Amino acid sequence: MEFSPFNHVVKLCIQGMSMEEKDHHEEARKLFMQGWDEATNDHEKFLSAYYISRHQKTVSDKLKWLETALQYALKINDSTVESALPALYLNIAKCYEDLSDPQKAKENSELAAIQLKNNPSDKGPFYHGTKAALQIGDLLVAGGNSNYKSEFKMNHIYFTALVNGAGLAAALAKGEGRERVYIVEPTGVYENDPNLTDKKFPGNPTRSYRSQTPLKIIGEATDWHKPNPEELQKFREKLESSEGEIIN
Structure with a gap:
C-alpha cells in the first residue's frame, strides 16, 4: 500500500x-x-x-x-x-x-x-516534483530557494520514492509552469528527511529523503495522481502556517 x-x-x-x-x-x-x-x-x-x-x-x-x-x-x-x-x-x-x-x-x-x-534501505525509483523545465542529464543541487517558500534557502535537495508524493510537491511548488515529476538518481549518500521522519507519522511512510549531493535527472514520470483543488488548498494552508517543512 x-x-x-x-x-x-x-x-x-x-x-x-x-x-x-x-x-x-x-x-x-x-x-x-x-x-x-x-x-x-x-x-x-x-x-x-x-x-x-x-x-x-x-x-x-x-x-x-x-x-x-x-x-x-x-x-x-x-x-x-x-x-x-x-x-x-x-x-x-x-x-x-x-x-x-x-x-x-x-x-x-x-x-x-x-x-x-540499515536505514534508509529504500532503493527507489526516486522522484522530484517541481514546475521547473529541466532536461535529462541535468543536476538538481542544494543551495537554491525552497519550492514552497522562496525566503528559505535549502541546504539539501529533497526527493521521494512515491510518485504521487512528488506530484503533490509539483502541484504545490511556486511558479507558472506545468507540474513536472522527474525521475532522479542520487549521486551520493542520502538520509531520511528529518522534517518528516518520526514527527507526525511513525518512521518515514512518505519515503522522503534528502541529500547534500546532486540528484541526476534520468527521466520524467507522467502517470501520477493530481490532487483536486480542494485537497491542494488544504495543503497550501498548511504550508502557509508552517516553518518551512518540506513536502516532497
Missing part, C-alpha cells in the same frame, strides 16, 4: 493528531480507535495501533499496543514501514525497562540498533 494522506484511516489519524495538539486526548483516542476498527489492511492496522499506544494509562497496555503495531509492521515488510522499526523497538525497550525486565529491554534496544544501521 502506498502511503496517502487521502486514505480514510490516515485521515482519521490526522484528525486524532489535531485533537492531541489541542489537548483533547479523549477525542483523539476515539478517533484512533475508530481507525483501528475500520482498518482493512495491515498498514492501516499498524498506524492506528501505534497511535492508540500513546493513549494508554498503564505501561503494560502501552506495550501491548506497541507490540501489536510491530506485529503488523513486520507483516508489511516494505520500505513504507521499515523506517519506523527503530523507534518502535526503542519504545518497546523503554516499556520493558519501566516494567523491570532488563533482558527484554536490551533485546529490543539491540534490534533498534540493527534497524538504524
Whole structure:
C-alpha cells in the first residue's frame, strides 16, 4: 500500500493528531480507535495501533499496543514501514525497562540498533516534483530557494520514492509552469528527511529523503495522481502556517 494522506484511516489519524495538539486526548483516542476498527489492511492496522499506544494509562497496555503495531509492521515488510522499526523497538525497550525486565529491554534496544544501521534501505525509483523545465542529464543541487517558500534557502535537495508524493510537491511548488515529476538518481549518500521522519507519522511512510549531493535527472514520470483543488488548498494552508517543512 502506498502511503496517502487521502486514505480514510490516515485521515482519521490526522484528525486524532489535531485533537492531541489541542489537548483533547479523549477525542483523539476515539478517533484512533475508530481507525483501528475500520482498518482493512495491515498498514492501516499498524498506524492506528501505534497511535492508540500513546493513549494508554498503564505501561503494560502501552506495550501491548506497541507490540501489536510491530506485529503488523513486520507483516508489511516494505520500505513504507521499515523506517519506523527503530523507534518502535526503542519504545518497546523503554516499556520493558519501566516494567523491570532488563533482558527484554536490551533485546529490543539491540534490534533498534540493527534497524538504524540499515536505514534508509529504500532503493527507489526516486522522484522530484517541481514546475521547473529541466532536461535529462541535468543536476538538481542544494543551495537554491525552497519550492514552497522562496525566503528559505535549502541546504539539501529533497526527493521521494512515491510518485504521487512528488506530484503533490509539483502541484504545490511556486511558479507558472506545468507540474513536472522527474525521475532522479542520487549521486551520493542520502538520509531520511528529518522534517518528516518520526514527527507526525511513525518512521518515514512518505519515503522522503534528502541529500547534500546532486540528484541526476534520468527521466520524467507522467502517470501520477493530481490532487483536486480542494485537497491542494488544504495543503497550501498548511504550508502557509508552517516553518518551512518540506513536502516532497
